[in-house]
Amino acid sequence: MKALSRRAVLKGAGATVALPFLEAMVPARRASAAVDTAKKTRLVCVEMVHGSAGSSAIGIKKNLWAPAAVGRDFDLAPTSLRSLTPFRDILTIVSNTDVDPANPFTAKEIGGDHFRSSCTFFTQAHPKQTQGGDVSCGISLDQLYAQRFGQDTAIPSMQLCIENVDAAGGCGNGYNCVYTDAISWAAPNRPLPMIRDPRVVFDNLFSVLKAGGTQAERAERLAEDRSILDWLLSSVARLQKTLGPADRSRLADYLEHVREIERRIQIVEARNRSGELRELPSAPAGVPDSFSEHVKLMFDLQVLAFASDVTRVFAFKLGRDASNRSYPESGFKGTFHETSHHSGREDKILNFARLNTFHVGMVPYFLEKLQQTPDGDGSLLDNTLLIYGSPMGDSNLHNHKRVPFFMAGRAGGAIKGGVHLRAPNETPLANVMLSVLQALGLHDLERFGDSEAAYNVEHGQHDGSDRNQAEVLL
């Protein structure tokens, strides 16, 4: 019997839904090869702004971000990463690295850290100071990966965000707002727009192929609160007849997951259109006012996208520099910007650590969902790498030293995990990112951003650099 194509989709009048990985997609004589095909590494690049409490002098002593011990016997309990304890075996924490490209290079750039930092994080490149259209930064890590390995999916990569990023023109200190808002750059002059509304993400994932779907049909769907699955009933029925019991069950679970996420988006939209007072009155109707609800929806959409292989690469921006948003769900009600400027006082640093802990605490939800989702002969978590960090270190000083950074996942075996590495002083974070890109398959990449040499993310040594010697002497 002929195998089902990995690119097979369910088509309805207004929606096209890609399928999850099914056994029917495996040709009997090439089972292992097909399973290997399913094991394409998924990449999620998460940026949080304003550094961490653990990057301050007091925070370093108290291990508010990086654990005290290096190697494999690290203790996450005092750190903002403690919620990741169930996943410690797949964690790679690299501490004590710098993002020098976020520093000012000229007098006019001094003071512009908030407006320049975000674009530097995944590019490790210094942006050109301009408010006009002649923006220039670097190519971001996610895009280097997507350009090499994301071209055989319907969407090569997607860019998501949580806060408002639709400001146009200049943001401050002579910087165009795209430097503040875009973390994903396809080329030095091509920042990619970020999507904040889960509804837009959902429609992109399942209507992007638009098999006969029109704007009017989608509007009708919204007005009637219908599901895209309603349009797929006959298509699903036809496919079910050709599948074995295990695949039928897997397809049913997947479609139920699609429907559950769609239902959550509809509930948010209904609530936000009800006329009730909103905490985020200017946000689109599909954006939940709750930070955690929004982040979880976005993570669920990423799991769906990975399961259906619509895309394998996400960039995800959790915050916006200088935001005065508060996070009451963290148990602390202070505003973000003010709390991050802690004046070096221990009580305020500990408050900022609570916010850091809350933000990192969103990640285990995603990792659990990936773990629960089959992919080939394992789970999506086996074949995913999540990178999380910030281009700022001590936000009270607006510096870019000792920035927070960790990775979760083994990327299909490319990264070992279960380790805390403390880099020698003044190590560029770009050295780590270069090593990650090489591990992900870009073996011919010799430089990334301001990298000097690849920093091995398994045992913490530089390849062909005298920094290793410095580490020993210190």
Next chain:
Amino acid sequence: MTKQLTTMIAVLALAGSVSAQTKKADGLTGTWNMGLQGGHVIPVALVLTQEGETLTGVVSMPTQKIGQTVDVPLKGTLASGAFSLSGTVEGAKDPTTIEITGKLNDEGMLEGRVVMSGTSGPHGDMPYTAERLKERK
């Protein structure tokens, strides 16, 4: 091994001393990244030119709107290792005078105070430290 370490420490100490003297010999001319300690640390650009004991320069002071600065021309003098600079914010409703005093410390950093005052009274008095900016293209 012990001898090697002792020699290395001596060389590093000498290198540090030479480095500090070199930084002092540069005088105050250059671009300085000031950290104004006003609650949190606010980065401010200070560009100075030293000719003998005469100083001229510009400080880019932050305004109340985040991300906007105003350039304030400065004039001043250097005497016995201490300097003082002053300038006036042009175009302000309440003309504000800025006075920056300080000295170059042994680490090659500036340290001192910035005092702002207007006709209506004092506007602020903040300590600062400033490090020389490694200007890059």
